[in-house]
Amino acid sequence: MKKKICFVIDTFDFFLTHRLDLCNELSKKYSVSVITDTTDSEISGQSLAPKINFIHLSKRSGVFSYIRYFFELKKIIYKLKPSVTFFISVEISFTGSLLKIFSRNYFSAYLCFTGMGHNNGNTIRSKFFFHLKEIIFRLATRINNVYFIFQNSSHKDFLEIKFSIPKNKSFLIKGNGIKNFKTKLDFFEKINFCYSGRIEKEKNIEELIHAFKKVQENNNFCSELHLYGDYTKNINTPINKNLFFELKSYNIFMHGKLDQDQLFKEMSMHSVFVMPSNLEGLSKATLEAGALGLSIIAKDAPGVREAVAHNKNGYIYKNSLPSIMEDMIRDKNKTFELRKFSLLHIRKNFSLEVIAGQYIKIIERAS
Template identity: 25%
Template sequence: MKVVVLSSHTSSLFWFRMDMMREFVSNGYSVVAIGPDCEQDWVAKFSEYGIEYCSVPVERNGLNPYKDFKTYRAIKKTIKKIRPDKIFLYQAKTIVYGTLAAKQNNIKQIYILIAGLGSIFKGNGVINSIIRKILICQYRSACNASKKVLFQNKDDRNYFFEKKIVKREKTAVINGSGVNLDHFHEVNLPIKTVFLYIGRLIKDKGILEYLEACKSIKQKYPEVRCMLVGPFDTNPSALQKSELNNYTQNGIVEYYGEQTDVRPYIKRCSVFVLPSYHEGTPKAVLEAMAMGRAIITSDAPGCRETVIDNKNGFLVPVKNILILIEKMSFFVENPELAKAMGKESLKYVEQKYDVKKVNKSIMEIMEMI
């Protein structure tokens, strides 16, 4: 049987869904990953794991109807050629146009993953409101055509219930994307306190709050290091390079750009910080937990699932820089508790977020085992 996994971000397919796709392959399925990036750059990387890769044009953040129509036609044509038995879709545009294309190709087993509600659902303004209403209608159509809709947290699922986007019996909640505990494992903490943020440099991820908190921490504790890993983005709320320069040039944060292997950076930190406004379930947080790190994250959908407050870290109110500074200062002044809470993080991730358990639940939902 053939399974298509479709996303509007090829890197996400490779780094966030590879464990899942490899599990499909090991259970005897033929898997085709479809994303927007050039086949020449990715075919060999996917084929190394027994997965075929195809490219279709997708503009993740664009609002051009003509380009979106081209995306739909390309997905429809590619799916017709592959003729999959099942299709797994995530991210807004590929959910909307991928579901429509699959339906047109008479595919019955369509599975949607809502891996977090983006800035369109959380933002303000007239244009944002109009786009949100359109997207809700599109999501409602996609959910109606699907066999099952998966969520990574209950808050997002409840939002879909409230807006009557999906029927309750069609839904399931999974524990994020999981984390590979063979790949990410516990390592000792550094001697001095080091904070780390990993994620796209967009304002909805709480990057400005992190930078401002680091500025205050560095003024009070000059010996503390604050690290930053992640790419710039095309998202409307993306941080500009000039904005980041204000912090890197003054030695407030150490910026390491986008990294394909984040383990060396997690190893060098003692506390992981992600003050995001909303997530599905933040994979970078799970990876830091698997390496025995205490967590500071926001009390927001997706984030709050990863922390038992005061046990493996702290939950802070969204956009509250003062409390973020307070919790970061706590770890500077109580480094032994960073180690103890890191131990609790590892226990929690082993119990709830082991990728093998998560993939098993996905395959049960998709009727693959």
């Protein structure tokens, strides 16, 4: 009989974009259940995940809703009786910690920090809940079968100290595994740049646009910058709309959000992926770009720089983005060598086989 494992994830959409391939891979060895909000999602006869058991649990939207969520989740996990449960994200991990503190269920819990979480605002209420999380996570470290998973070493080192996490309860697993790799690279005479993700201030997109404008103003290259992602919906920090004017005159093109197949097809036609964000748990978009054979320019920031072996598959920068872009445009051969190493670097360190193997190791250890 297969060992039971469980993932608790906020939404079905997040599962599709960030855990689908990993859960499918683990379902070859384990009985996998995913507890998530499946509202408005077509999961009946789900061809993308045929071996996975989906259980609906509505998202939280307030204090009373959270209480309802807590007790329903407790009931579902008690009925499933998994050996190991993974709580995905800081917010969900907080709930997982409460479950372990107040029920001491037999299952092993892995609290997966996909980022650092947010202290949204300076109100008394937001400060209270921010510090409450700290207290709960500290208490969770004292429970024998509670462990922590981090996606980058900076967050791991910082939170081990902040929450007093013992080294034997803390693990570094870099992402969820990259499945699609390009097998053949074409040499491009024209060096084009691209970015994929939310188009907003929080991601430092304005810095990227200004940097490329500066490159064009100083050199008048024929190179292009292509931006893929939503800039109209669910945007917390909209960028200055004045930046949209005259973008095409600088060879900057906005494409909106594309489906994955179309996005990968278009990105494969470019040479360099730029990730200007100051903070990520681990940038999946950057890893996917490397797997497609793009060289990478990444901000020197947690969760961003992990994808780059500096001067081998790209560059890590602090304040020198325009000059790095200019150098890559001028030296096409060096840029092509960086692209070739990207494929090797991502496959060796971030492939689905590597990451799934690390998950299997900790599942067997905890069970």
